[in-house]
Amino acid sequence: MEKKLLFANIDDPKQPEIDTYISKGGYESFKKVIKEMKPEEVIEEVKKSGIRGRGGAGFPAGMKWSFVPKDSPKPKYLVCNGDESEPGTCKDRVLMEHDPHLVVEGMAIASYAIGAGHAFIYIRGEFDYPASQMRKAIDQAYQKGFLGKNIQGSGYDLEMIVHTGGGAYICGEETALLNSLEGKPGQTRIRPPFPAVEGLYACPTVVNNVETLSNMSLIIKNGGEWYSKIGTEKSTGTRIFCLSGHVKNPGNYELELGTPMSYLINDLGGGIVDGKKLKAIIPGGSSTPILTPDKIDTKLDFESVVEAGSMLGSGGVIVMHEDTDMVWVAKVLAHFYMHESCGECTPCRQGTKWLHDTITRIYNGHGKMEDIDILLDLCDNIEGKTICPLGDAAVIPIRSTINLFRNEYEHYINHKKPLVENKFMSFVNG
Amino acid sequence: MILSDDSVDAIKKTTARYPHRKSAILPGLTIAYRQVGHLNEDLYGEVAEVIGVSKNEVASAATFYTMFPKQKVGKYLIQVCVNISCGLMGAESLMEYLLKKLNVKPGEISEDGLFTVVPVECLGSCTTAPMMQVNQDFYENLTPEKVDQILEDLRKKA
Ligand SMILES: Cc1cc2nc3c(=O)[nH]c(=O)nc-3n(C[C@H](O)[C@H](O)[C@H](O)COP(=O)(O)O)c2cc1C
Ligand code: SF4
Ligand code: FES
Numbered sequence: 317m318e319k320k321l322l323f324a325n326i327d328d329p330k331q332p333e334i335d336t337y338i339s340k341g342g343y344e345s346f347k348k349v350i351k352e353m354k355p356e357e358v359i360e361e362v363k364k365s366g367i368r369g370r371g372g373a374g375f376p377a378g379m380k381w382s383f384v385p386k387d388s389p390k391p392k393y394l395v396c397n398g399d400e401s402e403p404g405t406c407k408d409r410v411l412m413e414h415d416p417h418l419v420v421e422g423m424a425i426a427s428y429a430i431g432a433g434h435a436f437i438y439i440r441g442e443f444d445y446p447a448s449q450m451r452k453a454i455d456q457a458y459q460k461g462f463l464g465k466n467i468q469g470s471g472y473d474l475e476m477i478v479h480t481g482g483g484a485y486i487c488g489e490e491t492a493l494l495n496s497l498e499g500k501p502g503q504t505r506i507r508p509p510f511p512a513v514e515g516l517y518a519c520p521t522v523v524n525n526v527e528t529l530s531n532m533s534l535i536i537k538n539g540g541e542w543y544s545k546i547g548t549e550k551s552t553g554t555r556i557f558c559l560s561g562h563v564k565n566p567g568n569y570e571l572e573l574g575t576p577m578s579y580l581i582n583d584l585g586g587g588i589v590d591g592k593k594l595k596a597i598i599p600g601g602s603s604t605p606i607l608t609p610d611k612i613d614t615k616l617d618f619e620s621v622v623e624a625g626s627m628l629g630s631g632g633v634i635v636m637h638e639d640t641d642m643v644w645v646a647k648v649l650a651h652f653y654m655h656e657s658c659g660e661c662t663p664c665r666q667g668t669k670w671l672h673d674t675i676t677r678i679y680n681g682h683g684k685m686e687d688i689d690i691l692l693d694l695c696d697n698i699e700g701k702t703i704c705p706l707g708d709a710a711v712i713p714i715r716s717t718i719n720l721f722r723n724e725y726e727h728y729i730n731h732k733k734p735l736v737e738n739k740f741m742s743f744v745n746g
Numbered sequence: 747m748i749l750s751d752d753s754v755d756a757i758k759k760t761t762a763r764y765p766h767r768k769s770a771i772l773p774g775l776t777i778a779y780r781q782v783g784h785l786n787e788d789l790y791g792e793v794a795e796v797i798g799v800s801k802n803e804v805a806s807a808a809t810f811y812t813m814f815p816k817q818k819v820g821k822y823l824i825q826v827c828v829n830i831s832c833g834l835m836g837a838e839s840l841m842e843y844l845l846k847k848l849n850v851k852p853g854e855i856s857e858d859g860l861f862t863v864v865p866v867e868c869l870g871s872c873t874t875a876p877m878m879q880v881n882q883d884f885y886e887n888l889t890p891e892k893v894d895q896i897l898e899d900l901r902k903k904a
Contacts, residue, residue, distance in 0.1 A: 391765070403829045403868040434765060441776060441813045442825075442869055444882040477763055482772055482811025485867065499771030499803065501810035517766055560831035560872040567873050602830055602868075632872065634831055648833050652867050655812075743836025743843075743876050743888060 318584065319546070319554050322530050323570040326414045332449055334456035337417040343462055345536035346424045350470040358429040362532070364540025366552035371397055371488075371525030372601070372630050374618050381522055383512035384430045390519040394432040395497065396423050398439040398446070398526045399481060399488035402601035403652060404632025407556040408526035410568050412439070412446035415530070416453035420476065422529030424462065425536060427474050430522050435476045437526075438493050441483045451478050485656035489704050490523040492658060503658045504704040527556055527631075547573035551617035555628075559585050561635035562592065562740070573617040581612065581635055592637035596720070600629025602649050603709035606716040639739035642721040643728055646713050647675045653710035664707035667698035671714055678725060681732035688718060688725050749792050753781045757796045770797045771807045775814055780882075784815040820855045820862040822900050825879040828865040831872035840876045840888060841865055847897065860904050861897075 320326070330336040337343070349358050363378030384392060396419065400408045411419055419437070427435045439447045454476050457463045465473045479497055481487050487496045491505035494516050515521025531553060535543045544552045551573040557580055560566045564586030571580060577599065581587065588594050594609045599616070604627040607614065614624040621628045636645070654668040671694055674687050695711040702708070718725060727735035749757075756777050761770035774793045779785050785808055794801040808814055815823065824844060828837045841852075844863050848856045855862050871877040874886035885896055 400870045401868060404831055404872050405868075406870045406872050406874075409870050440870065441772070441811070442879060445884070475763075479769070480773060480776060481813075482775070482807075483813030484811055496772065497769055498766065499768035499799070499807055501806055503810075558873050560875060561834045566875070598830075632831075634834070634872070636834060640834065644833075645830065648828070648830050652829060655867060740834060741836055741839050743840045743890070 317572060317575065317579075318569060319572045320570050321534055321546075321554050322411065322415070322418065322527065322556065323568075326410065331415050332413075332417070332453060334417060334453070334460055337415075338460075341537070342417055342533070343421055343460075345533040346421050346428075346462060347468055349425055349428050349536060350467060350472045355429050355431055358425065358536070361540040362429070362535060365531075365535045365543035366540075366550070367528065367531055367535065367543065368551065368618065369525055370527035370555060370631065372402065372603070374628065377524060377528055380512065380524070381426065381430050383510065384520045384522060385513060386431070388520055391434065391517075392430055392432040393516045393519060393521040394423060394427040394430060394435040395490075395493065395516060395521060395523045396435065396437040396526055396529055397488065397490065397493060397523055398437050398443070398450075399485075399493060400443070400526070401440055401485040401488050401656075402603060402630040402632060403649070404558060404560055404598060404601045404634045405630040406558050406560075407568050407631060409443060409446050410556070411526055411530050412443070413449050416449045417457070418530045418533060419450065419526055420453050420457050420462075422532035423476065424457075424474060425532040426522065426524060426529055428472060430520075432522075433473055433475065435474060436479050436497060436516075437476070438479050438481060438487070438497055440487070441480045443480070447478055447480050454478060484658070485652075486658040486704075486706060489706065492704070493523065494521065501658070503660050506703055548615070548617045548619070550619055551628075555616070555631050557616065558632045559635070560632070562589050562637040562640075563587065563635050564589055571616060574615045574620070576613050577616055577633070578612045580616065580633060585635070588635070588637050590637075592639065594635065595638045595640055596636045596642065596645075598632070598634040598636075600627050601632035602634070602652065603627075603705075603712055604629040605712055606720060608720060637740075639736060641734045641736045641738045642717045642724050643675065643679055643734065644738055646717040647672070647679050649713040650675050650710070653706065657706060657710070658704075661702045661707065663698045663701040664710065667694055667707070668710045670694050671698075671710065675714070678728050681728070683725075683729040685726070685729055687729065688722065692718060747792060748782060748788055749778060749796070750781055753777050754796050757793065761797050767798050768803065771799065771804055772811070775804070775808050775811075779814045783821075784818055786816070817853075818855065821860050821904055822862070822880050824861060824863045825866040825869070826863065827867070827869045827871065827875070827877050827879075829868035829872075831868070832875040832877060835875040837876045840878070840893070843890060843893060844878075847893075860901065
């Protein structure tokens with residue numbers, strides 16, 4: 317079922333105004349934490365909720381917050397990750413555009429819980445409108461005394477800054493994001509030390525996704541226990557799924573975790589366009605393995621999607637119908653990872669280029685049969701041998717398409733043309 | 747000085763907000779390229795001076811990030827997303843349509859100086875594919891008619 321918690325007010329055009337937000341009970345949760353709760357109690361409540369990060373890896377938010385050393389004399393920082401660059405994903409943008417105060421309040425609650433005096437929201441540079449919505453919301457929050465010095469007479473001080481990046485996918489990875497926020501190229505850092513101990517400006521830092529933090533106001537308002545009863549036992553709450561590709565009604569839909577994927581694709585999405593047959597689904601953004609139509613009833617929660625052979629990832633559900641050339645899919649994604657590799661580790665920097673060049677050769681009708689094994693061999697030599705998970709991610713679409721649709725590669729190589737010709741290549745009729 | 751007084755002012759204000767001035771490098775570069783249209787060595791130097799960091803630091807950041815154009819582009823930079831969700835909705839033919847219509851190759855400036863078209867990776871607009879970004883604005887759910895209209899409006903505005 318659609319369950320609109322974060323999206324409860326998404327259609328109200330006045331929602332970005334602070335007066336509207338407050339009139340619906342907004343900032344009450346933040347007031348409650350700074351006036352009535354100790355930071356540890358806030359963390360406890362978030363732990364009770366069971367909420368796991370919505371940025372990709374699904375790490376429990378409360379636990380991440382508790383890793384911040386309490387006795388450190390250094391300043392602490394909260395960073396909200398609004399980089400949103402995983403292909404197929406466009407949910408954080410909707411929250412920032414249509415309910416920016418929900419994000420601001422979530423950031424403020426998290427900042428208080430970890431003892432941060434500065435909170436940053438890192439937004440990809442292309443997101444001009446979402447960034448302006450966030451700036452406006454933050455200005456309004458300052459004016460109403462929800463940010464700044466001695467907030468609501470509580471003695472708590474918090475500064476909040478919108479920071480826009482330079483359009484690099486790798487800057488979504490938390491350590492690259494921190495380097496970028498420090499004015500450096502967006503290259504990753506070796507862990508440990510983890511950001512919770514040594515993050516921004518070498519100080520304890522928590523990095524959380526926009527959607528993760530947008531849940532905090534609700535969790536404080538209704539209690540962690542209430543939240544933990546939504547969704548499944550291990551995957552609590554709702555998630556925003558970004559449904560794109562060959563469906564009749566693409567869009568962002570908020571669902572209780574554990575809802576079958578068929579409900580998203582067929583009921584909400586209206587099924588496949590032009591009466592075509594479903595061929596493949598990428599369930600969690602381009603970094604997650606492809607699923608075949610027999611998996612359409614998979615429940616959308618962290619565990620079930622792993623059991624089906626993929627990952628829930630960023631929530632970007634990409635649907636492909638029978639006229640999709642899977643070698644083309646691999647080529648498009650290989651190009652993406654080659655372009656976005658930060659270049660720090662050789663297996664990723666060189667490997668992604670080799671993957672791309674080999675697939676492109678096959679795509680252009682110059683492939684040899686041994687190229688398929690070369691591709692798989694390259695995958696083995698990239699996976700697990702890099703500093704950050706971008707290398708592993710680059711391998712996923714290649715392996716997936718070879719494992720599931722090897723005949724399409726073979727056909728290309730034998731006949732110098734695709735088995736399935738993309739018939740959606742015209743944007744005239746969609 | 748290439749940077750206008752307004753740009754210098756904006757960069758100074760941004761710098762003052764951060765606990766460490768180096769953090770103002772990306773916002774500073776954003777302000778600079780939006781004023782000029784693209785970045786170059788002289789601008790790296792000017793941005794560095796306003797923020798109070800070395801030119802090298804600014805240059806090494808600027809060259810890493812693909813969003814900042816390093817070469818002159820048309821008055822309107824059209825970035826067409828050709829990643830997976832847009833591709834499934836016909837991004838490649840959208841790209842062809844634009845190139846033909848404006849009579850340019852990717853990255854070139856059209857004869858009237860108004861347009862440059864480039865392919866880019868996912869812009870976070872996948873559920874409203876195909877899409878393109880023109881300077882700061884997103885245009886979504888594109889059709890040939892919509893594209894024609896957008897180009898016409900931009901020409902009028904220029
Ligand atoms: C290559 C790469 C790209 C990523 N991109 C994003 C992103 O765009 N947004 C995001 O929130 N997390 C992204 N992540 C995950 C972050 O590193 C981090 O785990 C996340 O922001 C933590 O927030 P959460 O615990 O609330 O999920 C990315 C990770 C990798 C390896
Ligand atoms: S895996 Fe790729 S993106 Fe990640 S650190 Fe290495 S080179 Fe950079
Ligand atoms: S794939 Fe085009 S905006 Fe995401």
